[in-house]
Amino acid sequence: MPKVLDNLQIGPMNWKMRLETPKLVSKAKAGQFVIIRVNERGERVPMSIAGLDRENGVLTIIYQVVGKTSALMTATPAGGEIADCVGPLGVPTHVENWGTACLVGGGIGIAPIYPIAQAYKEAGNKLITIIGARSKNILFYEEEHKAVADELYVCTDDGSYGHHGFVSDVLKKILDDGVDIGMIMAIGPVPMMRVVVNLTREYKTPTWVSLNPLMVDGTGMCGGCRVSLDGETKFACVDGPDFDGHKVDFDLLTKRLAAYGKQERQAMERFLTDPGCKLAESVKAFKYPD
């Protein structure tokens, strides 16, 4: 079972976990994902790769508490174990030298664009990175991105830090300035990715996104992760997770992601109100948006 080296809170509902998975790390490439299972009764949950320490065989994942599984993960102490971590899964992000490339990361999506930033940079691209979050206290990885990007823009929805506004506002300005960008990769909440691709469609700038539908096995066997691209069905686990954003049916993705909303909520509320619940108070404070 993979050993948890540390598991640190990095925001109100965000955590960073480092796992000892040398085999997986030696094989993983930017843009791939893993599937974890916290314990014997746990579900299988896909997680983006937020960092690969190849020297020490350590995988970093950054996760947000959104339900029972992620809440349980926060309770795994350094030195503890999780039941499984399988991968690397999916097709690695396509990397080439486009001259100038742009990465857009929103919210928890700031994490998976980090290994991609390193890969884009290594391929010789001039790299423009835009990261954004609702508020300053949710931001993370600014230093990491600063170290890789040629230009880094930081924004917050509420203006508490950096540019006041959305990542798409910054991207629009860059595109309006006539910067010749060969490839944009955007990862973040579905509404953010949708806004970004709607914007770049007007500029005819190639834009890829990394999709995060629900999965079970992650190897093509179940077909639960179906996404639709210009009417054609693809399995995100083996055909993706990266797809041409201009073709993605985001409406379908949004709805499929909510397929188990009721059950997830039921499981979480049952878990949090259990008298034996040993979660930290900060996690117990979790509330579903109304």
Next chain:
Amino acid sequence: MVNKLEKKERMKILRQKMPEQPPEERKKNFKEVPFGLTEEQALIEASRCLECKKEPCIAGCPVEVDIPAFIDLILQKDYAAAARKIKETNSLPAICGRVCPQEEQCEMVCITGKSKKGTPVAIGYLERFVADYERENNLVQLPEIAPSSGRKVAVVGSGPAGLTVAGDLIKLGHQVTIFEALHRPGGVLVYGIPEFRLPKSIVQAECDVLADMGVKFNNSMVIGKTDTVDELFEMGYDAIFVGTGAGLPNFMGIPGENLIGIYSSNEYLTRSNLMRAFDFPIYDTPIIRGKNVAVLGGGNTAMDSVRTALRLGADNAYIVYRRSEKEMPARIEEIHHAKQEGVQFHLLTTPIKYFGDDDSKVKAMECLRMELGEPDASGRRRPVPIEGSNFIMEVDLVVVAIGNSSNPLIQQTTPGLEVNKWGNIVANEETMQTSRKGVYAGGDIVTGGATVILAAGAGKIAARAMHKYLMEEVKK
């Protein structure tokens, strides 16, 4: 020869009926449906064997179990010895006794069943009886293991093919490691076949025996991703068996198929079986519990899915199949069980479109009636749509059980591995050797969707050929 009965008297004995949970009760639980024969019944059933000279049952079995010999051991009341007799050629009797289509194999050719009004000896029931007896009474003995050969074998996939190869090769003194992509071994035996037809504790017990014999299980390892076939060779494995099973689920490609509430049978069964979603929220994996559930298809997987739907609380569970009952590939016993439990059959019917609500949840499907036309390439009469026969079925859950295509993970990452036009690995029928030296393959990844026993049979053939290869061509 312990059966003192005259042949005529043996012919008069009726085939024993296996006691089972009554339909009304069992459709509300996931416990196994048949209870197994009692000892008394097993003795009566065994005495029906005519001990005919031709022994056609042996040839009728894909792995050539010495059926008359094990039946004779039952009559001697040495049930554990009977189980061991079966295990000489079939490592998985408790499983095969439950899920083999005996009516198309050993029992189809049984002489007892050939006479007027005759019914064949219930070989499958007897197989299950002795295997359960041996396991439940802790009489399982580890087979003798040959001295170490110094050769290493990797088995990719832990379904019936892989488990058979592992069992056979470890006995011959080779070091065997199984690589399984999921977190628990057993392949289709654990993710696909439901608990009520094959209890998971039985699969685990079979895997435990292999582990006791020295087989190493490496779960959560996706060959083709975590390591490739070539990397397994670099790691020192001398031969590799690929038994990765049927891979990607087929969908029909009709409008609305990605609505919420339309599952592949693989996903539906995996959620319920492997992930135990039927026990949500004790287990964390959710599943959609439909009230009006349509399962598309006529195979065993379709029957497993529709009976699962009943157990998850469906008011109406339908089989929707485009041909007639005669063409259904499912075992007669499974169709019978489904009918007993109240499954409704919509035959000669095919969906052409789905409708969803505002949340994109499926709420209805439009269907067409079919009629049977001329026979197609498979020899079965081709279903032809009847124009203007469109009608609407209200459904809130649909399970698509129309087969699988091959999973490409191994093929894509193994240069020189020949595949056919469907993407299935090409293997020599007599050795299961692939186009790559030292790489063997068997089961659904070679044949496309088939049965547990055919996969186990392919594993047998492969193990024999791999042993020869390891001893003659791998120098140590």
